[in-house]
Structure formats: structure tokens, C-alpha cells
Amino acid sequence: MRASVIQIAVDEGESVESRRRRAASLVRDQAGADLVVLPELWTTGAFAYDAFGTEAEPLEGPTYEAMAKAASDAGVWLHAGSIPERDPDGPLYNTSLVFSPSGDLAAAYRKIHRFGFDKGEAVLMGAGGELVTVRLPTTTLGLATCYDLRFPELFRGLVDAGAETLVVSAGWPERRRSHWTLLARARAVENQSFVLACATAGAHAGVPQSGHSIVVDPWGEVLAEAGADEEVLTVEFDPGKVATTREQFPALKDRILGLQPPRRP
Numbered sequence: 001m002r003a004s005v006i007q008i009a010v011d012e013g014e015s016v017e018s019r020r021r022r023a024a025s026l027v028r029d030q031a032g033a034d035l036v037v038l039p040e041l042w043t044t045g046a047f048a049y050d051a052f053g054t055e056a057e058p059l060e061g062p063t064y065e066a067m068a069k070a071a072s073d074a075g076v077w078l079h080a081g082s083i084p085e086r087d088p089d090g091p092l093y094n095t096s097l098v099f100s101p102s103g104d105l106a107a108a109y110r111k112i113h114r115f116g117f118d119k120g121e122a123v124l125m126g127a128g129g130e131l132v133t134v135r136l137p138t139t140t141l142g143l144a145t146c147y148d149l150r151f152p153e154l155f156r157g158l159v160d161a162g163a164e165t166l167v168v169s170a171g172w173p174e175r176r177r178s179h180w181t182l183l184a185r186a187r188a189v190e191n192q193s194f195v196l197a198c199a200t201a202g203a204h205a206g207v208p209q210s211g212h213s214i215v216v217d218p219w220g221e222v223l224a225e226a227g228a229d230e231e232v233l234t235v236e237f238d239p240g241k242v243a244t245t246r247e248q249f250p251a252l253k254d255r256i257l258g259l260q261p262p263r264r265p
């Protein structure tokens with residue numbers, strides 16, 4: 001399986017429309033890949049909170065249209081990263097879109113864990129409530145977005161639902177880059193799954209972005225890691241390695257569910 005992880009730069013100097021055109025062109029350039037991945041909120045920037053409201057789109061808005069066409073032009077499965085979605089009957093959501101090679105929407109995932117504690121995304125957007133997996137011909141994707149990476153129970157839920165390749169679309173800050181790579185490897189090892197983690201480059205809203213998109217195999221080995229700048233990371237991997245790892249080192253079978261909290265004396 002060949003995957004292309006597009007670590008696009010999200011800088012304030014470029015308009016949303018220009019970045020949308022550029023992203024579509026980068027996706028088209030990946031014809032021949034099986035799966036292409038874009039990062040979180042790459043139209044606005046994950047930390048450009050002021051732009052969430054002004055740039056929010058309906059699910060089937062301009063980014064959806066551009067990405068559906070790019071997926072079918074390239075003939076690839078496309079995880080198009082996430083958009084600020086305006087739900088006509090509700091709040092904004094941070095919603096990831098996955099398209100099939102014919103350009104049909106295969107899945108939409110509304111980010112469950114919103115970042116910012118008592119400000120930013122955490123107050124501007126609603127929380128998704130459903131885990132999402134997507135069946136591809138050779139693997140099943142489990143979807144997660146950025147801050148979700150810190151919550152191992154979400155990934156365990158995806159594995160229980162059949163995920164073998166965990167895709168994390170992110171806009172992660174440079175300041176916490178060491179957490180990003182560490183957590184991506186941890187999620188791969190503990191879930192005996194591939195992790196494809198796609199971050200943004202550039203800087204917006206005064207927040208330099210981490211870059212360092214990373215692809216990790218089910219044994220925790222780093223198959224590829226980007227630098228800090230815009231880059232397309234291309235990697236070939238054998239999805240069958242998930243089954244062999246889980247057979248040869250069957251730690252997932254030793255889970256003990258329903259552990260009780262300690263009894264108070």
C-alpha cells in the first residue's frame with residue numbers, strides 16, 4: 001500500500017482559496033498512491049480561532065467539492081483533513097472528510113476532543129460523539145483528529161471497531177513536537193496498528209507549527225518522518241503486518257476489561 005501524507009504549510013500570508021487550489025493540485029500529483037492524507041483545518045489553521053466562524057462551510061461546501069474532484073482526478077482514497085463545518089441546525093464542528101477514488105464521500109468524522117480548555121476550539125466548536133472507521137480494499141482506517149491523540153481510549157475503541165491503520169490529521173504546535181512523535185508511536189505500539197499522522201507546517205495566529213508528520217508501523221518503528229517545512233511524505237507499507245504482529249505478540253488478547261477502582265480502607 002502506498003500512502004502520501006501531505007504536510008501543507010498554513011501561513012497567514014496565503015488566502016484560503018489559494019491554499020485550497022494548492023491542496024487540490026498536491027492531491028492530484030499523488031496519482032498512483034492508494035491513500036492520501038491532509039492535516040487538520042488546513043484552510044484556516046487550527047489555531048486561527050477568529051477565522052473559524054468566517055471560513056466555516058457546510059459539509060458539502062467549497063472544500064468538499066474541491067477535494068471530491070481531486071480524489072477522483074487522482075483516483076485515490078483521500079483523507080482530506082478537516083474543515084470548520086457549519087451545521088445548519090447546530091454549532092460549528094471540526095469535521096474530517098474521507099473520499100473514495102470515485103470522489104464519493106466515504107466518511108465524515110467530527111472531532112471528539114476539542115482543544116483549548118476554556119477557550120479557542122473548545123468553546124467555538126461542538127464535540128463529535130461517534131467513532132468512525134472506513135473500510136479500504138486492504139485495510140480499515142480509524143479516524144482521529146489532533147488533540148484526540150492524547151486519549152488512548154478513543155484509539156482502543158477504533159481498534160475494537162476493526163481499525164488497523166489509525167489516521168491522525170492534526171495542526172500540532174512546534175512547542176509540543178516531542179509529544180506528537182511520542183504519542184504517535186505509543187498509539188501504534190499499544191494498538192498494534194499503523195499510524196499515519198499528518199501535521200501542518202508554517203505558522204499562523206502566532207503559533208509555529210510542528211511539521212514532523214510521521215508514519216509508524218505496528219511494532220512502533222518509524223517508517224518515515226517529515227521535517228518542519230511543507231513536504232509530501234510518501235511511504236509503502238504492508239497492511240498484512242497488523243495481523244502478523246497481533247498473532248506473533250498477542251498482547252491485545254490479554255486485555256482485562258472492567259477493572260474496578262481500588263477499594264477505600
Ligand SMILES: NC(=O)CCC(=O)C(=O)O
Nearest residue numbers: 046115146147171173176
Ligand atoms: N488542534 C489541536 O487539537 C491542538 C492539540 C495540541 O496542541 C496538543 O494536544 O498539544
